[in-house]
Amino acid sequence: MEIHMAHENLNILVLLREVNDPRPPARLMTRGAGISDRGLRRIPNPADLTALEQAIILKERLGAKVTALAVGPGRLDDHLRLAASLGADRCIRFHDHCAGGGDPLADARVLAGIIAILSPSLVFGGNRLADRGDDPVPALAAALRGIPCLSAVTGITLKGEGVEAVRKADRGGRQRVASGLPATVLFAEEPLSRYPDTDAVAASLGARIEKWTLADLGIPFHQVGALGAALPLASYATPRQDPVRVATPDANLPAFQRIISLLSGGIKAREGRQHELGADATAERIWQILKEEGVAT
Amino acid sequence: MMFPNLFSPLKLGTTEVKNRISFQPHLTNLAVGNLPSEKQMYYWGERAKGGAGLIITEEMSVHPTDMAYEKLIDVYHPEVIPGFRRITDYVHQFDAKIFAQLNHNGQQGDGSISRLPVWAPSPMPDVLFRETPKEMEPEDIEEVASYFARCAIYVREGGFDGIELQFGHSSLARQFLSPLTNFRTDEYGGSLENRMRAPLKFIAAVRKAVGSDFTLGIRMCADEMIPGGLDLGQVQEICARFEASGLIDFMDLSIATFYNLYLVEGSMHTPLGYTIPLAAGIREKIKLPVFCTGRINDPVMAEKVLASGQADMIGMCRALICDPFLPRKAQDGRLEDIRYCIACNQGCIGRIGMNKLLGCVQNPAVGREKEWGEGTLAKANVKKTVAIVGGGPAGMWAAKMAGRRGHSVTLYDRGELLGGQVLTAMKGAGRDEFGVIIRNEKSQVEKAGVSVKTGVEVTAESLLATHPDVVIVATGSVPKEHPVGGADGPAIFNVCQVLEGKAELGEKVCLIDYDGHQRAAATAEYLANQGKTVHMITSSLFIGAELGPTQDLYLTRQRLLQKGVTFTPDIAVIEVAGEAGAKTVKGFNVYSNIWDEWGPYDSLVLAMGQRVDDGLYLSLKGKVDELYRIGDCVAPRKVDMAIWEGHRIGREI
Numbered sequence: 001m002e003i004h005m006a007h008e009n010l011n012i013l014v015l016l017r018e019v020n021d022p023r024p025p026a027r028l029m030t031r032g033a034g035i036s037d038r039g040l041r042r043i044p045n046p047a048d049l050t051a052l053e054q055a056i057i058l059k060e061r062l063g064a065k066v067t068a069l070a071v072g073p074g075r076l077d078d079h080l081r082l083a084a085s086l087g088a089d090r091c092i093r094f095h096d097h098c099a100g101g102g103d104p105l106a107d108a109r110v111l112a113g114i115i116a117i118l119s120p121s122l123v124f125g126g127n128r129l130a131d132r133g134d135d136p137v138p139a140l141a142a143a144l145r146g147i148p149c150l151s152a153v154t155g156i157t158l159k160g161e162g163v164e165a166v167r168k169a170d171r172g173g174r175q176r177v178a179s180g181l182p183a184t185v186l187f188a189e190e191p192l193s194r195y196p197d198t199d200a201v202a203a204s205l206g207a208r209i210e211k212w213t214l215a216d217l218g219i220p221f222h223q224v225g226a227l228g229a230a231l232p233l234a235s236y237a238t239p240r241q242d243p244v245r246v247a248t249p250d251a252n253l254p255a256f257q258r259i260i261s262l263l264s265g266g267i268k269a270r271e272g273r274q275h276e277l278g279a280d281a282t283a284e285r286i287w288q289i290l291k292e293e294g295v296a297t
Numbered sequence: 298m299m300f301p302n303l304f305s306p307l308k309l310g311t312t313e314v315k316n317r318i319s320f321q322p323h324l325t326n327l328a329v330g331n332l333p334s335e336k337q338m339y340y341w342g343e344r345a346k347g348g349a350g351l352i353i354t355e356e357m358s359v360h361p362t363d364m365a366y367e368k369l370i371d372v373y374h375p376e377v378i379p380g381f382r383r384i385t386d387y388v389h390q391f392d393a394k395i396f397a398q399l400n401h402n403g404q405q406g407d408g409s410i411s412r413l414p415v416w417a418p419s420p421m422p423d424v425l426f427r428e429t430p431k432e433m434e435p436e437d438i439e440e441v442a443s444y445f446a447r448c449a450i451y452v453r454e455g456g457f458d459g460i461e462l463q464f465g466h467s468s469l470a471r472q473f474l475s476p477l478t479n480f481r482t483d484e485y486g487g488s489l490e491n492r493m494r495a496p497l498k499f500i501a502a503v504r505k506a507v508g509s510d511f512t513l514g515i516r517m518c519a520d521e522m523i524p525g526g527l528d529l530g531q532v533q534e535i536c537a538r539f540e541a542s543g544l545i546d547f548m549d550l551s552i553a554t555f556y557n558l559y560l561v562e563g564s565m566h567t568p569l570g571y572t573i574p575l576a577a578g579i580r581e582k583i584k585l586p587v588f589c590t591g592r593i594n595d596p597v598m599a600e601k602v603l604a605s606g607q608a609d610m611i612g613m614c615r616a617l618i619c620d621p622f623l624p625r626k627a628q629d630g631r632l633e634d635i636r637y638c639i640a641c642n643q644g645c646i647g648r649i650g651m652n653k654l655l656g657c658v659q660n661p662a663v664g665r666e667k668e669w670g671e672g673t674l675a676k677a678n679v680k681k682t683v684a685i686v687g688g689g690p691a692g693m694w695a696a697k698m699a700g701r702r703g704h705s706v707t708l709y710d711r712g713e714l715l716g717g718q719v720l721t722a723m724k725g726a727g728r729d730e731f732g733v734i735i736r737n738e739k740s741q742v743e744k745a746g747v748s749v750k751t752g753v754e755v756t757a758e759s760l761l762a763t764h765p766d767v768v769i770v771a772t773g774s775v776p777k778e779h780p781v782g783g784a785d786g787p788a789i790f791n792v793c794q795v796l797e798g799k800a801e802l803g804e805k806v807c808l809i810d811y812d813g814h815q816r817a818a819a820t821a822e823y824l825a826n827q828g829k830t831v832h833m834i835t836s837s838l839f840i841g842a843e844l845g846p847t848q849d850l851y852l853t854r855q856r857l858l859q860k861g862v863t864f865t866p867d868i869a870v871i872e873v874a875g876e877a878g879a880k881t882v883k884g885f886n887v888y889s890n891i892w893d894e895w896g897p898y899d900s901l902v903l904a905m906g907q908r909v910d911d912g913l914y915l916s917l918k919g920k921v922d923e924l925y926r927i928g929d930c931v932a933p934r935k936v937d938m939a940i941w942e943g944h945r946i947g948r949e950i
Contacts, residue, residue, distance in 0.1 A: 027305055028313070238305065241302070241603065241604065241605070241606035243577060243581060243605065244605035244606055244607065245577070245581075246577045246578075248529055248574045248578035248581075249520060249574065251529055255522050255524045258520065258528070259557070259560065262522075262560075262571050263571060264568075
């Protein structure tokens with residue numbers, strides 16, 4: 001990443017979201033009431049860690065202040081401690097039971113409320129969640145706050161009073177865009193460049209994690225969570241697997257040939273037939289086949 | 298997790314099944330007095346305990362005119378409900394679901410048990426039962442529909458989670474659907490719409506009886522595989538129309554009919570997963586969950602079928618008869634502990650076909666789960682030193698069971714490998730899967746703490762010198778000498794010598810078959826595969842007389858004929874003569890008593906059966922406190938008895 005210009009008092013808020021190891025398929029709770037989360041391996045979203053890394057680089061070069069934010073239950077403190085060990089200056093975890101069961105719009109109101117209080121110069125996050133794909137919440141929060149949102153960013157440059165970013169465009173191309181501050185920047189996942197050292201990890205065990213609730217944000221409870229959702233939840237279900245096509249027995253074949261094809265280890269596609277004929281006879285045969293197929297009359 | 302798809306839940310109507318393994322419906326003959334029995338409760342419960350997500354019971358009769366088999370449950374009277382409750386309560390405690398399968402077999406039965414005429418769409422006898430049925434009148438169809446509904450209510454009251462209607466390989470409904478068995482000219486025959494009318498009536502009646510909050514599915518025959526019958530294209534259309542009715546929640550599948558029963562219950566020569574293309578074909582056309590059944594005995598294959606979207610549920614039948622705990626072992630990643638079914642069909646289909654109780658060659662506990670099921674093996678009160686001589690199936694099972702009970706067990710075998718006669722039998726053409734019996738048990742013997750000593754020729758003296766508390770002799774059997782004249786001449790071999798590569802055979806071979814089973818047939822095919830010209834002579838009515846019950850007959854004879862093997866039945870061979878290259882066989886027709894002579898042949902192969910190898914037993918008799926003999930060295934029989942006796946003695950000592 002290129003950085004050309006120093007910014008005084010740069011204040012970066014980094015979102016740390018939790019994802020489940022996306023490899024095992026989802027298990028549903030009884031009657032589709034939800035997705036069972038028992039026994040799943042939970043990790044910080046890899047793209048969010050990329051965003052954290054970008055923030056830490058800015059901190060090291062420009063003295064920016066980095067605040068890590070997680071929204072959810074107590075187990076997310078582990079992710080915040082990881083952020084602290086990597087160099088985050090402040091850790092905040094927002095959790096409120098009223099905020100549960102919301103849709104992206106309701107969740108965005110929470111994030112917008114936090115952004116309103118912290119007033120960061122930059123909001124960093126990953127572009128995608130490893131297990132669920134696109135997450136519209138940071139973009140919606142930016143929209144609610146009226147600040148620009150730069151998505152799929154691979155690198156940023158601070159220029160003048162604003163920021164310039166290179167982002168992924170169509171068919172592998174790159175696009176350069178510029179924005180004033182404050183701005184929300186969502187990074188495409190890149191390989192992580194650092195691990196915390198042992199001392200930092202030890203120190204992070206005692207890191208202070210601020211716990212915020214809805215009362216701290218001053219947002220009415222009916223605007224968030226299930227009550228504030230524009231999309232009421234019906235139920236969950238797992239999709240049918242996409243079928244890998246297998247050749248099925250050709251119904252035009254006589255039964256004994258269908259049996260042979262099943263018992264010979266599956267059905268094979270019908271093969272062409274080879275004819276060895278002279279030139280005239282070949283032409284005659286081709287003409288006959290075309291007529292049989294209805295191509296020629 | 299090793300099998301994420303296999304162990305993900307699936308919703309069938311209103312029922313959520315915890316994984317994708319269904320224990321498929323099959324006859325057990327375990328019902329008592331045509332009512333649900335305690336044996337069935339333990340039998341199905343054992344599979345639920347073993348981790349199957351869904352149990353579908355055996356077919357249950359919905360109408361008095363359907364008594365194709367003597368020991369079916371008759372659901373049409375309320376006396377079944379208490380027994381059903383006991384079964385469903387027992388199964389539910391293991392977090393499994395249980396569906397009842399309701400059926401009317403139509404023409405695929407006879408009236409010898411019910412003393413009533415069988416009912417069918419048209420008066421056409423079934424190929425197997427051969428009894429001309431009564432052509433059903435419209436009010437008969439209404440009556441069967443009302444009986445389906447009545448039975449469905451009893452099933453629901455009995456605590457089941459759902460119902461599967463049997464419209465598959467053996468069912469009245471399929472007989473209505475198929476142009477092969479439905480020649481009616483009224484509103485129930487002719488066009489597809491008409492042929493579907495009666496089955497739809499049955500479905501609608503059941504749905505009305507159970508309500509919309511109860512799972513209801515059907516089992517369809519995906520392809521009758523017979524000229525003039527239903528093929529996949531037609532069944533796709535039928536399934537789509539059944540789905541469009543909105544009355545059913547899932548589509549279970551079977552294949553073929555009694556014309557080709559060997560496809561319904563594919564034996565060892567049938568490829569694993571042979572019905573997958575049909576399930577995939579149905580699933581392409583409908584959105585309902587589709588089941589796939591047919592020699593899927595392995596979680597790896599099951600996972601692949603699910604991951605490729607070729608089916609939504611894996612039906613396992615013989616795989617779970619053989620090892621009820623396959624699902625749990627697969628979930629725990631203990632694949633080496635799974636006892637894989639080999640589709641020998643001897644204990645399950647072979648016994649049911651002869652109207653005996655269900656069994657399994659590799660699982661003696663089938664039908665006796667209460668006494669022998671999981672958790673019933675008690676530690677021995679007194680730890681004994683046990684010497685077992687003979688590492689065939691009988692000896693291995695005895696060693697495994699005794700070892701698990703805490704005895705100090707040593708298993709001796711004179712060969713370099715454990716397996717006994719199985720090692721020879723698996724060399725027959727297409728019989729290599731038979732060796733899986735040994736693969737399944739070998740690691741279990743080791744895990745039971747048994748000391749295995751191979752390559753050791755044990756004598757009475759050497760054994761007594763080790764002062765064992767118990768000696769179990771499982772020394773098996775050897776090929777019987779031919780009782781006819783000239784059998785000690787040149788160029789004559791037995792099947793074991795042939796399969797073990799100890800026979801130098803010429804190009805033209807005559808195999809004298811007094812066996813009627815695979816010992817003769819698989820050896821003949823083994824020779825034909827080597828390009829030899831093989832002629833088989835038997836005193837039976839036909840070659841392969843014992844292969845019918847295991848569904849091996851048709852394909853075995855087909856392969857033998859395709860490979861140029863010729864057959865002469867009805868002949869009692871009395872004398873063989875001649876030098877190598879000019880062997881002759883003399884015998885007479887057992888019906889006409891006319892003598893004849895066959896030959897010349899380069900070599901003769903005899904399949905004459907076995908005689909006991911009991912020398913060690915007799916020399917130990919009276920010299921050991923506890924002396925037992927098991928398996929073929931008591932009397933030469935099939936492998937199921939060897940395993941049964943090994944298992945029993947291992948439990949009892």
